[in-house]
Amino acid sequence: MVIDFHSHCFIPDVIAARAIAxxxxxxxxxxxxxxDGTLGNQISQMEHDGVDMAVxxxxxxxxxxxxxxxxxxxxxxxxxxxxxxxxxxxPFMSVHPLDPDLEKHLDEIAALGFRGIKVHPYxxxxxxxxxxxxxxxxxxxxxxxxxESHCGSDVGYPGRxxxxxxxxxxxxxxNVKGLKFVAAHLAGCAGFPPHATDRLLELGCWxxxxxxxxxxxxxEQERICHSWPTERLLFATDFPWVKYSEAIRWVKSMRAExxxxxxxxxxxxxxxxx
Ligand SMILES: [Zn+2]
Numbered sequence: 001m002v003i004d005f006h007s008h009c010f011i012p013d014v015i016a017a018r019a020i021a022x023x024x025x026x027x028x029x030x031x032x033x034x035x036d037g038t039l040g041n042q043i044s045q046m047e048h049d050g051v052d053m054a055v056x057x058x059x060x061x062x063x064x065x066x067x068x069x070x071x072x073x074x075x076x077x078x079x080x081x082x083x084x085x086x087x088x089x090x091p092f093m094s095v096h097p098l099d100p101d102l103e104k105h106l107d108e109i110a111a112l113g114f115r116g117i118k119v120h121p122y123x124x125x126x127x128x129x130x131x132x133x134x135x136x137x138x139x140x141x142x143x144x145x146x147x148e149s150h151c152g153s154d155v156g157y158p159g160r161x162x163x164x165x166x167x168x169x170x171x172x173x174x175n176v177k178g179l180k181f182v183a184a185h186l187a188g189c190a191g192f193p194p195h196a197t198d199r200l201l202e203l204g205c206w207x208x209x210x211x212x213x214x215x216x217x218x219x220e221q222e223r224i225c226h227s228w229p230t231e232r233l234l235f236a237t238d239f240p241w242v243k244y245s246e247a248i249r250w251v252k253s254m255r256a257e258x259x260x261x262x263x264x265x266x267x268x269x270x271x272x273x274x
Contacts, residue, residue, distance in 0.1 A: 207224060
């Protein structure tokens with residue numbers, strides 16, 4: 001079984017076209033999407049490459065987006081986008097740190113049975129190391145929700161390394177005990193000194209294996225995926241920016257076959273309560 005812990009699609013299709021075009025423009029010359037950003041395209045590529053489930057990660061770039069993100073997530077779960085989407089997608093929620101109804105919304109997310117939230121410190125303009133956001137993460141921890149955070153550099157924010165690198169994650173986890181934190185992109189290793197991320201292991205952090213480009217800090221990406229304890233790694237792609245078949249091949253090449261069950265689905269099942 002294969003579970004992708006990090007994917008994006010956009011609802012409705014007309015929004016997908018706009019979102020993908022906007023992002024592709026922002027990273028022009030660096031990256032090109034391999035899917036069109038629609039839910040249907042994601043499902044068909046998952047089926048083609050043998051991916052059973054994918055965590056779908058929205059990002060609330062403004063507090064007001066909570067409502068539409070919730071509506072979309074509930075629609076998927078209720079089958080409004082078909083039985084396959086209902087079975088194969090695990091929608092996460094997203095809240096903005098400046099949401100005036102933050103506590104209420106986090107309670108609602110947990111009460112509705114969502115497993116976690118996505119945060120993106122650059123898109124949402126905050127730092128994981130800023131004490132102002134720790135109450136939000138303490139609330140998330142108390143509700144038992146998972147946080148999947150963008151980590152490390154972001155191609156859309158060139159030169160920025162100040163919000164969600166290994167040191168910022170460590171400060172957060174030292175101050176918010178019990179937080180289930182999944183650090184995307186091999187714990188944000190790209191752009192930071194080798195081995196900086198290893199400190200996160202003591203803090204109970206998971207790393208997702210997605211990377212938009214395997215040649216950025218290639219050695220460090222390979223070292224983490226190869227050497228971190230099996231139970232701390234979650235297979236992930238960042239689809240539609242990376243092809244499923246390539247992401248699967250890369251992770252398989254990094255780990256012994258006896259680790260595949262845990263990395264490709266076992267660890268994710270535990271975190272998602274499946
Ligand atoms: Zn992503």
